[in-house]
Amino acid sequence: MEYFLQQLINGLTLGSIYGLIAIGYTMVYGIIGMINFAHGDIFMVGSFIALATFLALVAIGISALPLILFITLLVSMLFTSAWGWTVERLAYRPLRGSFRLAPLITAIGMSIVLQNFVQITQGARVKPLPPQIQGGVTLIEGVTENGTIAVQLSYMQMIIIATTLALMIGFSLLISKTSLGRSQRACEQDQKMAALLGVNVDRTISLTFVMGAALAAVAGFMFLLLYGVIDFYIGFLAGVKAFTAAVLGGIGSLPGAMLGGLLIGLIEVFWSGYFSVEYKDVAAFSILVIVLIFMPSGLLGKPEVEKV
């Protein structure tokens, strides 16, 4: 039971990170109907920016850890947004209205470019960062035949889950209450009509990419803090899993992306905990296949209407 609870906490932490990336996928899919393959690499770029900022802040002698973390978060969100905007401007905007495979190919191309750019400029070796936030609280202590087993909720996990929750609430408000959110939902429903009614479609799409990139940067920073090791290749697997999460939750639906992320995180952690670590990716992908076969529109998605 204690083991189960511990895995549940670990799964929710990992799932929060996947959920944050998945939102970027689901928003872009919702508004222009394409798989943004480079999004996983934007996440990777975000974690590299966070790493460099963190080291720079330590180097110039700021000692208060909360302040460092906060500034790092803001800087990485800001600079990663610039990357998200640029990718959209260079690779997707010229192809708007073109046939559907064209932006998919440029997205794959952009993903290759980002990975190799980071590899060349930052080196191919992994970057380890020692754990920065230590300690936690013990929730339950249980006794088993092998000794005591404690359910730990570390401060790190608390920060990740709390930040994700805060971002999700802020983000839902942004989509439901502000004029930006309204124009975004309008573009999602009908771009031509939205343009006729005075919504700047290009700007709205750009902002969608910017928001997705900012959330991916948060996820990248948390990934860095949680695992302490990053390299130029982390974006691919995290990206595929986050996309799986978006599809699982119903693509185009924001709460769905978060729910899907949490589920994928839980599946992965429980599978590693109870069966085998090697096949955890197979577990996540198999769930995706099963869900799509029996529930093609995902958990919270709306079924597509076929029109003749």
Place this chain on the structure above:
Amino acid sequence: MTTAPSTARMADSVKDAAIAALLVAVLGFFFLALRTDIGTGGLDLTTRWGLWFIAIAITFGVRLALNLFVFKAARPVTRGIKVTAPAGLTSFVGRFLGPFLLILALCLPFLLMALFPNRDRQFIDLAILIMTYVMLGWGLNIVVGLAGLLDLGYVAFYAVGAYSFALLAQYFEIGFWTAVPLAGLLAALWGIILGYPVLRLRGDYLAIVTLAFGEIIRVVLLNWYDFTGGPDGISGIPKPSFFGLDFSRTGGFAEFFGLDYDSIHRFIYLYYIILVLALITNFVTLRLRKLPIGRAWEALREDEIACRSLGINTTNTKLTAFSIGAMFAGFAGSFFATRQGFISPESFTFLESAIILAIVVLGGLGSQVGVVIASVVMIGGIEVLRNLGFLKEIFGPDFEPTQYRMLIFGLAMVLIMVWKPRGIISSRNPSAVYKERKKISSDMVAQGEGH
């Protein structure tokens, strides 16, 4: 030309170039100006301001030059670039390009031996590699180009073919020629097994599920250590023999035909094997397009609902396309295994699928010649970058051109797609015609729309 618009243009151009330079400054700050390296006691942060300033300056200069002379010039330079070839020439080239390329491919090893006597082995090896991608591209073209199913996990079947041959050779000591059909059949079988549950999905869902299957197969190959050797791979895969004659120093092909022994014979032989396999793929595709099943694929691509109303069994039709495409990937896979002599899961990553799909889309979906051109440009282009040793003399001995090849590959993918979204060959020959046979623009077909 008055001076007023000219100064305004100049100001605009400078402003635009400054914005571009600022963007590069922002994007590059954490990657060009700063660098993290593992040092003593943790990570060290080093600065490279010089590199950063050079990147900004280059961006500003290039953007300004482009603004002044290409984009906003009073006399548009682009007008001169757009040459419309006369219709007669296009159809002439269209008619003779295929046969010309075929003859070129048939004579290629001997041409290379005559032209580059010192580096012939290297060039023939490159030709084999390109031809492998041509074959994979043609195989995937059946799935994406004809049937319109977006498959991002094509490399899975390539891996099935390669591992089938390697494992059959390891456990049952089966030779190449027996294994090729078996590998193709096994890959086709896997195509059916994987395809059956997922082919009712549409478009992007299908894409992501095929991607997931590709990864599942790779992860299983990587972790099933007792059977597949895991990350160590399988080595010692037998080489193909020529009617029982192998290409060894004594008692082989050379001795039988009274030739001097030369290791190039085996390369030439491998080249002709892959050429024949690729031509079979092409021939089968062209014939299938004329059969009812091929017509059904193309009809399905254009309108699935109409097909269903007309009584076409959509699942079976999609499944045949999927498994025939998989079969050719299986053939290519077993060829890959015998050429390398060693395989490991490293060779079957998502990047391979992406490269094959890129070749098909960049060439022009559904166009057979386009696949050839795209393979030569992309794969040949990457390999050319390996041989840019002379750049070391310009940029100093630390400059390593090979590390830039994937970066340039990715950029080329983006640029070609933005320049020609429909691929290099942008006209299509319809399979069925009403009165007169004529080419149509590729915008009129739904290739790759992923229904």
